[in-house]
Amino acid sequence: MxxxxxxxxxxxxxxxxxxxxxxxxxxxxxxxxxxxxxxxxxxxxxxxxxxRPPDLVTIVAIDDTVVKRGGSYPLPRADLARVVDTIVQFKPKVVAIDLLLVDRSAAIGDATLANTLATGPMVLAAAAIFPSASETVEAGSAGPLAVLPQAERFLLPLPAFADHAEVGIVNVATGQSGSPLSVPMLFRTRDKVELSFPLRVAARALDKPLTIASDHLMLGDRTVPTDTDFALPITYYGPRRTIRTVSAQSIFDGTLNRAAIENRIVVIGAAVAGGGDLYPTPFDSLMPGVEVVSTAITHLIAGDGIxxxxxxxxxxxxxxxxxxxxxxxxxxxxxxxxxxxxxxxxxxxxxxxxxxxxxxxxxxxxxxxxxxxxxxxxxxxxxxxxxxxxxxxxxxxxxxxxxQFQAPAVQEWLARDPNFLSKPVRQDAAIVFIDLSGFTSLSERIGPDALREILQAFHALIDKAAVDCGGMITGFLGDGAMILFGLPAAMPDDAARALKCAIDLHRGVEHWIASLPSAIGGQLGFKIGAHFGEIVASRLGESHQHITATGDTVNVASRLMEVAVQNDARLALSNTLLDTADFHGAPDGVLSGPLPAQIRGRSGVVTVWFWRDRDGPSHTAAMAEMID
Missing domain, CATH: 1.20.58 (Methane Monooxygenase Hydroxylase; Chain G, domain 1)
Structure with a gap:
């Protein structure tokens, strides 16, 4: 793939x-x-x-101060009636009571509260009771209301109270974190749909008709964007009491400020520590539920919800x-x-x-x-x-x-310039050829494993000598090799390094042959030719490319091995190579010549010198003269 x-x-x-x-x-x-x-x-x-929230809502909190004054919680109905009566006298837009008035209490208190609720615009809280396992949607139901949270039943205020007020469901959606992130706007049982408490309050305060569309609500001509289940996402303005909050104790003390009530939405709710109606929010570890509800009411009225x-x-x-x-x-x-x-x-x-x-x-x-x-x-x-x-x-x-095949300098050069020698280059270079003599006849008499070991050792000698002198082996030719000096770029000492490589090969191969068993070493010899001159360097091949050199210089270096054999020598060096290398002999070697030599397949003569190791091992067996 x-x-x-x-x-x-x-x-x-x-x-x-x-x-x-x-x-x-x-x-x-x-x-x-x-x-x-x-x-x-x-x-x-x-x-x-x-x-800063829009200043539309005032929370009248039944807080710890109120409970300490009265000595009990929930607040007695007569006291709650006094709170509501005082608020109504200051002419609010609507009074929303976020308390569940579902149980009977003292008859006088209930009657007093019922009479008070009839004196102003009121919205009372009710609660939805859901199945213990999960909120469900009735199978086979259809239409936009099918996605509503389905309750088993509603806990509604006592009829004596509900007859004088509108009713809304006060549940909020806490999700997995326990923090209310949205407030459902609609609830249903199998046969009934109820509005949420915030939606009832907002509709009453705005005095606008409510329209339920397929995926949103309308308050008059204004769209209320909701989630797909008609829940209102809420985002908190700040920590508790960010929305204007006054204690209900100010009513009992006679210190309530009329400006905090007049022409405003007033939400009465519990803010008692340990009262249970508390939620974690981004700004508070415990925020009263009445402020969560008031946040939803403010979003609905101001249209600033998320x-x-x-x-x-x-x-x-x-x-x-x-x-x-x-x-x-x-x-x-x-x-x-x-x-x-x-x-x-x-x-x-x-x-x-x-x-x-x-x-x-x-x-x-x-x-x-x-x-x-x-x-x-x-x-x-x-x-x-x-x-x-x-x-x-x-x-x-x-x-x-x-x-194993390229000189380190050439590897580095190819890494820097992948297009190196993609076009042929004409330049001066030094060429060294080496070849074993007698190897072909030997290969007919020994096994393939022994033959392989001999070639491995021979190639290792060539590789070491080439690398030590900075040459590049352009190819192993079975029992021989060609070594090039001048790539990746021509250097002034190319000839000198080629000469050193040829001498090192002479010594190394001579000692190696001497170390072989006589039955093998006596059958082997070697020949080396080295020359300097102009070559054409290029890369050949398509998927598998190799670097090579061609030209007269290469042919001469190869033919010099024949000249060496013909003159009972092992290393033939061209005069051009010695002059370029500025070589004048060495104390540990013997240089003989010059000899004008005719090169096979080439007109003219080449001046040749022969180098022998002064301290090299002597061989009793005659050097093979055949050219493989």
Whole structure:
């Protein structure tokens, strides 16, 4: 499978993963993502910071001060009637009582409260009782109301109270984190639909008709964007008491400020420590439920709530599919730090966009997108690292293999310039040829294993001498080799290094042959030819290329081995090579010549010198003269 196909498969699987994660979460599964989303929502709310709420609502709190005064909780109905009566006298828009008045108490107190509720615009709280297992939707139900949370029944205020007020369901949705993130606007049982407490209060305060559309609500001509289940997402303005709050004790003390009540929405609710109606929020570990409800009422009246409607969910779905695909695509585009940096930049940009949208009133889901993006990106990156390690090992193996055939300088040059010698180059260079004599006849008499060992040892000698002198073996020719000096670039000492290599080969091979068993060493000899002049260097081959040199200089160096054999010598050096190397003999060697020699297949003569090792081992066997 080609890399392009592998990338396309990875992108397709990534897109399917993202779509599957989004669909599973939207279908009510993967509930752990709700807890993660709640945590991320808290962080985004804290990043946004405390905001000043529209001054529309006043909370009259039945707090610890009131309980200490009366000595009991819940507040006696007669005392609650006194609170409501005082508030009504200051002419509020609506009085919302966030207390469940579902049980009878003292007859006088109930009657007094009922009479008081008849004196002004009132909304009372009721509660939905859900099945113990989960909230369910009736099988086979259809239409927009099918998605509503279905309660077993409603706990409604006593008829004596409900006859003088409107009623709304006060439940909030806490989710997995325990922090209220939304308030359902509609509830239902099998045969009844009820409005939420905040929605009743807002509709009464605005005095606008309520319309239930397929995916949103209308208060008069204003759209109230809700989630797909008609829940109102809420975002907190700040810690408790950020919304204007006064203690109900100020009523008993006669210190209540009329300006805090007149022409305002007044919500009466409990704020008693240990009262149970307390929730964790991004700014508070415990916020009274009355302030949560008041936040929802303020959103409905002011229209400043956070949006998480059908269009936002479409954006979430696209993000869950496209973001991981983009990240995997970037990692596949560049398997390097550049790809990682590009992917990291995209992630940072997405996080910034998500936070920016949240602070500007659009709630894009973060947890689902992360769950869609992180696993495939991590898996793909891991596979990339694994493949990269394998590729590195492969390249290292190839490099080690190349090192066995190319001089280190040529390897370094090819690494810097992959197009080296892609076009032939004419230049001066030194050429050394070496060949074993008698090897062909020997190979007919010994086994293949012994033959292989002889060649390995011979090639190792050649390789060491070439590398030590900076030459490049352009190829092993069975029982011989050609060594080139002048690549990757011609150097002033190419001839001198070629001369040293030829002498080192002479000594090394001579001692090696002497160390062989006489039955083998007595059958072997060797010949070396070395010359300097102009060559044509190039790369030959297509899929498997090799560097080679051609030209008259190469032919002369090869034929000099014949000249050496013809003159009972082992090393023949051209006068051109010696002059270029500025060689004048050495105390440990004997240089004889010059000899004008006719080169087979070439007109003219070449001046040749012969070098012998002064201290080399003597051989009793005659040197083989045949040319393999």
């Amino acid at each position: 080609t890399r392009r196909v592998q990338i396309l498969v990875a992108l397709a699987l990534t897109a399917l993963w993202g779509a599957g994660i989004y669909a599973a979460h939207a279908g009510g599964h993967l509930r752990f993502l709700d807890r993660l989303e709640a945590t991320l929502t808290d962080w985004r709310t804290q990043v946004r910071g405390v905001q 949006v998480r409607d059908r269009r936002v969910h479409i954006a979430d779905a696209l993000a869950a599919i496209l973001l991981p695909v983009l990240l995997v695509g970037l990692l596949a585009w560049r398997r390097s730090a550049l790809g990682i940096m590009a992917a990291a930049t995209v992630m940072i940009a997405w996080a910034g966009l998500n936070a920016f949208a949240f602070t500007h009133g659009v709630w894009l889901n973060a947890a689902t997108t992360l769950a869609a993006a992180v696993p495939p990106v991590a898996i793909f990156a891991g596979v990339q690292l694994w493949a990269g390690a394998r590729r590195t090992q492969h390249l290292a193996a190839k490099s080690r293999s190349l090192a």
